[in-house]
């Protein structure tokens with residue numbers, strides 16, 4: 008029987024990609040702000056409805072550069088229910104993640120717990136729109152403003168999500184995206200830093216190119232965070248097909264909704280926000296059942312994943328003083344089901360059957 012992984016990189020039209028490759032070979036211009044990176048930047052900024060979008064090498068460097076650009080220090084309030092890079096990037100930059108527990112329904116940072124976690128060393132809040140579900144952005148913005156904190160959204164899952172009629176990616180001082188091969192929209196490896204602030208955008212641009220302003224003028228500390236032309240070419244091809252990707256993902260999503268046992272607990276979605284169908288998380292009653300079902304699937308070559316286990320407050324090197332029982336509970340019971348554009352109905356039915364049969 009066919010293997011079904013949690014996701015599968017989207018492969019766009021090969022002939023179109025080959026044409027871009029031919030152009031790149033003719034130009035011998037491989038990186039450092041080439042024409043394809045420029046083109047993808049402007050097309051994405053327009054498509055997503057944001058003012059400044061700077062393409063970078065990956066989502067993790069997008070986080071790291073953002074922390075530097077906003078001059079963060081001390082500790083940063085963030086969610087324990089996320090991919091490890093959200094918090095490991097803080098530690099890599101010499102910052103301490105301060106975990107605040109999540110809301111049991113939305114799986115996002117619980118705004119009611121943020122204020123009490125702020126201390127004199129706190130410089131920022133780093134929430135995650137987990138599985139593309141919009142955070143309570145107004146409340147969080149108010150808390151950041153009242154406490155003079157920077158606000159950075161890890162929006163790695165929130166490509167093309169709209170909130171109250173405008174791009175969700177306009178929230179905060181900065182939002183970051185990941186364009187890793189397994190993400191909804193991808194450039195093989197890649198990411199972006201998005202901001203409405205002209206000064207921040209300029210600094211970020213200089214920072215990802217070693218701090219150069221122009222050829223012989225180095226104006227700040229920088230690093231190498233650039234995207235290359237081959238990656239941008241992939242992005243241009245995938246973007247052309249994004250409408251199809253979204254449509255197919257919605258069909259897969261709706262098929263799960265229709266056929267999965269409707270007693271399964273699911274993430275509660277922000278009613279003011281659109282969906283991008285990036286993930287299909289479900290919750291079981293306890294960890295034992297979750298592992299049993301995951302193993303049953305694996306025996307039939309289906310690879311669902313426990314995103315995000317472990318809860319990051321349990322990862323030893325963070326030495327977290329804050330324990331987050333809600334996040335730990337969700338992490339122990341969650342399973343993300345395979346979703347990718349060419350997953351067919353028969354594949355989905357195999358997954359659905361295993362789950363529904365296990366619940367009776």
Ligand SMILES: *Cc1c(COP(=O)(O)O)cnc(C)c1O
Nearest residue numbers: 065066067090092163185186187
């Ligand atoms: C994928 C992901 C990242 C990291 O992005 P990379 O491009 O893989 O470096 C960061 N945060 C979240 C929530 C992610 O899912």
